[in-house]
Amino acid sequence: MNGTLKFVQGNEACVEGALYAGLKFFAGYPITPSTEIAESLAYRLPQIGGKFIQMEDEIGSMCAIIGASLTGSKVMTATSGPGFSLMQEALGYAIMAEIPCVIANVQRGGPSTGLATRGAQGDVMQSRWGTHGDHAIVVMTASNNQDVFNITIEAFNVAETYRTPVILLFDEVMGHTRERLIVPEKDEIPLVERLRTSVKGGVDYHPYLPREDGRLPMSDFGGVHRYNVTGLYHDMWGFPSENPAVVDGLIHHLTDKIRNNVHTITQYKEYFIEDARTILISYGSTARSALHHVLNRRKRGEYIGLLELQTLWPFHGDLIREKCKNAELVVVTEMNLGQLYRQVKIAVDHPERVFLANRVDGVFITPTDIKNMLRLIQGRGV
Amino acid sequence: MAKPKLKEHHINRDWCKGCGICVEFCPKKVLELDKQDKVVAVHFTNCICCKLCELRCPDLAIEIETEL
Amino acid sequence: MAIKDYIRERFFPHIWCPGCGHGMVLNALLRAFEDLAISKNEIVMVSGIGCSARISGYVDVHTLHTIHGRALAFATGVKMSRPELNLIVPMGDGDALAIGGNHFIHAARRNIDITAIVMNNRIYGMTGGQYSPLSGYGTLATTAPFINIDHAFDVVELAKAAGATFVARTTTYHVKQMSELFKEAILREGFSVIEVLTQCPTYFGRKNKAGSAVDMVKSFKDNTTPVGSKAKLESPGLIERGIFVQKDLPEYTREYDKVIERAMKKR
Ligand SMILES: Cc1ncc(C[n+]2csc(CCOP(=O)(O)OP(=O)(O)O)c2C)c(N)n1
Ligand code: SF4
Ligand code: SF4
Ligand code: SF4
Numbered sequence A: 001m002n003g004t005l006k007f008v009q010g011n012e013a014c015v016e017g018a019l020y021a022g023l024k025f026f027a028g029y030p031i032t033p034s035t036e037i038a039e040s041l042a043y044r045l046p047q048i049g050g051k052f053i054q055m056e057d058e059i060g061s062m063c064a065i066i067g068a069s070l071t072g073s074k075v076m077t078a079t080s081g082p083g084f085s086l087m088q089e090a091l092g093y094a095i096m097a098e099i100p101c102v103i104a105n106v107q108r109g110g111p112s113t114g115l116a117t118r119g120a121q122g123d124v125m126q127s128r129w130g131t132h133g134d135h136a137i138v139v140m141t142a143s144n145n146q147d148v149f150n151i152t153i154e155a156f157n158v159a160e161t162y163r164t165p166v167i168l169l170f171d172e173v174m175g176h177t178r179e180r181l182i183v184p185e186k187d188e189i190p191l192v193e194r195l196r197t198s199v200k201g202g203v204d205y206h207p208y209l210p211r212e213d214g215r216l217p218m219s220d221f222g223g224v225h226r227y228n229v230t231g232l233y234h235d236m237w238g239f240p241s242e243n244p245a246v247v248d249g250l251i252h253h254l255t256d257k258i259r260n261n262v263h264t265i266t267q268y269k270e271y272f273i274e275d276a277r278t279i280l281i282s283y284g285s286t287a288r289s290a291l292h293h294v295l296n297r298r299k300r301g302e303y304i305g306l307l308e309l310q311t312l313w314p315f316h317g318d319l320i321r322e323k324c325k326n327a328e329l330v331v332v333t334e335m336n337l338g339q340l341y342r343q344v345k346i347a348v349d350h351p352e353r354v355f356l357a358n359r360v361d362g363v364f365i366t367p368t369d370i371k372n373m374l375r376l377i378q379g380r381g382v
Numbered sequence B: 001m002a003k004p005k006l007k008e009h010h011i012n013r014d015w016c017k018g019c020g021i022c023v024e025f026c027p028k029k030v031l032e033l034d035k036q037d038k039v040v041a042v043h044f045t046n047c048i049c050c051k052l053c054e055l056r057c058p059d060l061a062i063e064i065e066t067e068l
Numbered sequence C: 001m002a003i004k005d006y007i008r009e010r011f012f013p014h015i016w017c018p019g020c021g022h023g024m025v026l027n028a029l030l031r032a033f034e035d036l037a038i039s040k041n042e043i044v045m046v047s048g049i050g051c052s053a054r055i056s057g058y059v060d061v062h063t064l065h066t067i068h069g070r071a072l073a074f075a076t077g078v079k080m081s082r083p084e085l086n087l088i089v090p091m092g093d094g095d096a097l098a099i100g101g102n103h104f105i106h107a108a109r110r111n112i113d114i115t116a117i118v119m120n121n122r123i124y125g126m127t128g129g130q131y132s133p134l135s136g137y138g139t140l141a142t143t144a145p146f147i148n149i150d151h152a153f154d155v156v157e158l159a160k161a162a163g164a165t166f167v168a169r170t171t172t173y174h175v176k177q178m179s180e181l182f183k184e185a186i187l188r189e190g191f192s193v194i195e196v197l198t199q200c201p202t203y204f205g206r207k208n209k210a211g212s213a214v215d216m217v218k219s220f221k222d223n224t225t226p227v228g229s230k231a232k233l234e235s236p237g238l239i240e241r242g243i244f245v246q247k248d249l250p251e252y253t254r255e256y257d258k259v260i261e262r263a264m265k266k267r
Helices: A010-021 A035-047 A058-069 A081-086 A088-097 A124-129 A145-162 A172-176 A244-259 A284-299 A317-324 A339-347 A367-377 B021-025 B052-056 C021-036 C052-058 C071-081 C093-097 C101-110 C155-162 C175-187 C201-207 C213-222 C230-234 C252-265
Strands: A003-009 A023-028 A051-054 A074-079 A101-107 A138-140 A165-171 A178-184 A228-230 A268-271 A278-282 A304-309 A311-313 A329-334 A354-358 B005-011 B062-067 C043-047 C062-065 C086-092 C114-120 C166-171 C192-197 C224-226 C239-246
Touching: A003 A010, A010 A023, A010 A035, A010 A074, A010 A101, A010 A145, A010 A165, A010 A172, A010 A178, A023 A035, A023 A058, A023 C071, A035 A051, A035 A074, A035 C252, A051 C071, A058 A074, A058 A081, A058 A088, A058 A101, A058 C071, A058 C101, A074 A081, A074 A145, A081 A088, A081 A101, A081 A124, A088 A165, A088 A228, A101 A145, A101 A172, A124 A138, A124 A165, A124 A311, A124 A339, A138 A145, A145 A165, A145 A178, A165 A172, A165 A284, A172 A284, A228 C052, A268 A284, A278 A284, A278 A317, A284 A304, A284 A329, A284 A367, A304 A317, A317 A339, A329 A339, A329 A367, A339 A354, A354 A367, B021 B052, B021 C213, B052 B062, B052 C021, B052 C175, C021 C052, C021 C086, C021 C114, C021 C175, C021 C192, C021 C213, C043 C052, C043 C071, C052 C062, C052 C086, C062 C071, C071 C086, C071 C101, C071 C114, C071 C252, C086 C093, C093 C101, C093 C114, C093 C155, C101 C114, C101 C155, C114 C175, C155 C166, C155 C192, C155 C239, C166 C175, C166 C213, C175 C192, C175 C239, C201 C213, C213 C224
Parallel strands: A023 A051, A023 A074, A074 A101, A101 A165, A138 A165, A228 C062, A278 A304, A278 A329, A329 A354, C043 C062, C043 C086, C086 C114, C114 C192, C166 C192, C224 C239
Antiparallel strands: A003 A178, A138 A311, A268 A304, B005 B062, C166 C239
């Protein structure tokens, strides 16, 4: 891979990915541990003619990126727990109105102000169900800078493809870990650009009528098509409707467009799964330690493998079941009280073989922690 | 400038909600509400084409057409 | 173009109650568009939630019907990325100044080129008559069944203090003035606030025994006076209407162009 070698924090890797993907507008509000994303974009965006604005709060930030997205720009905001909580209503709006946008949540310990400078992975369920009502959402994460870069680009691609908000669920440890990053040459990674309608001005345009492939070509605000965008249930022109058939059709469209594409959307990495008797399942920074442990034990001939999830939602249960079908032990490693663990238990054939190896004290899970917890789970003592 | 001459009061009976605002504020008391609470230009010969009814109607239900 | 060319006729008659002042605001706004002969493709109307916010559905421009209180934040995003567009943000009094108060003062402070219209009926219409931050001390509402002890904001003073560069007030009685103010606000660069005293006969009117829509419109005639008039000295209770602030200060998106210029030099 050709490109520029950098030595950066995870938050900056996210910025590099966003810019590579074509980010043009960022609105945000400072909060540890995501602030570097805003700071870096305040510098970088105007250099390429893009726009940065520090809003009065995270609600405003989320609303501003939706507005900007409607004019055709690729947009993003970044925050952490308290700010992510504030964004939930507008996030639901983006789902309902099908607005492509990317939200980075660099997780810290919660609830409330919680642990501002410590890592946690407690927002897995909030990212899934934070906004009210039935809905689908895409949530992605990564465990090293190169992957943070790649997954950020992927987030923009998925947002454009499915006209949906995509959440990047990083964590404090990832956000602040400094390591190398190679930014590839332009065009090396494919980008999905805004799909614009080919309908000419003066011809009836249906902003909310999906094409046969499920995609909805957009028309930029300020362009030749004047339509309505609303958070209410709406018809194919974007006008409010309470017609049961319209409502039913829309809620299914909104959820199916994600669910039916779970195979395409899902990204993961696997290490030594084929013959593994013990499978670790992890994601984000915790997956680094899990991988470290797996590599260590493999050297000693232990049949252990790692499934690192990069797409958390939509949850690809079939994939988990398939990968875990021969495992005698499945251990989910995460920095929360078992948010993904419960999902895994539901997905596999043998839920009784699924265990949780976690920490929720703000301390990063090390390979040694994993080793010790595995010994406990296997009844071997520490 | 010559005074505009009235051609017609266009009243959209489907849109008129009978609020009476145009009736009350017409300087020449041209308008009245009928039994169905829709506006009618009863004394249209008195109309001075000031268009205040048209400008104030909350329902865009009344329009004054003048001769050019 | 005639005013009918600016509306989405198929949605009429509109949902507002008979005599609702929101329709009069719509009427005056359409006339402002017509007089200015602006192209419909250049206007983006952003509204929040409330009876007032439903206005966006009726106007044949680019319309963004958002969430309660946040219209100005959405509009800020639109304006930042497409500064050449004309942003009109009509809001209810609750929408603009209760839940949306923070966005209101910050948009004003930035002096971003948006025309903000506060359709002030002193009540929450859509949810059925609860008091708003503009109801005022002594009024009645479903959530103030005995008496409202909350004091009201003065929208003009608030907008002024927050930094809006055009601040005006009018009423639904003064429809010609309303159109003129809308026109001025649209033509100006910067954050403009026009407060329109408007009637909700259904809730404010009934709760406060203010009479019919006609009576309420009449009261706007009787209880207001042009800004700086002698009448105000004699009867201090009169509400002033007209233009309170009109000043030229650098507009936000133009200022951001300077940021871009500086940033590019540092590449
Ligand atoms: C976050 C949120 N809280 C509450 C509501 C309920 N709600 C809808 S409109 C409204 C107030 C409407 O009053 P106003 O903004 O003054 O406009 P009006 O209806 O009087 O025109 C409220 C409280 C909501 N939609 N969203
Ligand atoms: S003002 Fe309009 S709605 Fe009201 S009575 Fe007159 S025409 Fe009808
Ligand atoms: S144009 Fe003037 S005079 Fe004629 S009906 Fe309307 S308000 Fe009355
Ligand atoms: S409830 Fe009040 S504000 Fe709402 S439409 Fe009726 S009169 Fe207008």
